[in-house]
Amino acid sequence: MNIDSKDILTDNFGRKHTYLRISLTEKCNLRCTYCMPADGIPLTAKKHLMTAEEIYKIATEFVRFGVTKIRLTGGEPMVRKDFPLILEQLASLPVEIGITTNGILADRHIPLLKENKINSITISIDSLQKHKFEKITRRNEFEKVWNTIQKFHKEGFKVKLNIVLIKNFNEDEIIDFINLTKDQDIIVRFIEFMPFDGNQWNMDKLVSLQEILDKVHYNFPLQLKRLTDLPNDTSKNYKIEGYKGSFSIISSVTNPFCDSCNRIRLTADGKLKNCLFSGNEFSILEPFRANKSISSIIQEALLHKFAARGGMDTSEKLKNPELHTKNRSMISIGG
């Protein structure tokens, strides 16, 4: 099938997928309850995981087809011993590099990130309270993560904080998180809890975009400003007037943003996911190792992409746990 390389990343809805999220590993040094199933996951054998060289060469192909942004995720991307090599190789490509980390190992890589002209970092932290941080991560690393956030900010990085909101757990900290943006030019990003295999998701645990905004309006009746979202933005962006930073809401459940989706995901075992919520996967690593072209597989994956949420386009479908189990757990997708 003769494929025009410029169309490979375009799906049936005309969405061009220029943003590749690569999960470097299924491993993590935290055990967040909404991400890692309580009993963990069966880890893929090392021989079936992408090597640093394969990650670089496969990413180079995606860049050739039009990818302009690559985000490194996990599990926790920095638990890979060859993380520095992977980063240096990818940073040689003409793309914007983003990293999402839990912050535990991040500060040791500050010189590496600077050398590779990476000046922004996204750090996950779901509570500003030590006991709640330990409850949701099942690890005692609050100070480490908090100090790392401050260190990156002091070092001049653009710091974004990812917070998964869960009802009756951390929605009482929404204003505390927003108040972090008063004197610091950071971006606080509230993420609606999403259903994945093994995370006991249900609609009752969700803190919706509207509930967040109601709380903010109540606390900042006249100061809330709506910012202009960027094209393809997953977040709706806001600012409290007079505050240095801003905050965002990622509302995949109550206000999905699939119309402008430009994201595709590559899992650590080399499978292409055309949507975060889709259970459909297309093997890239095997044909790549067999020296076969991967362009037709990429195009096939995108021509099979649903308009929204992997086919869970209604809240009824989204609430159907059977559909959730068809997908992976978050730990092996990387968000």
Ligand code: SF4
């Ligand atoms: S749910 Fe799927 S289609 Fe919608 S924005 Fe996310 S990845 Fe894109």
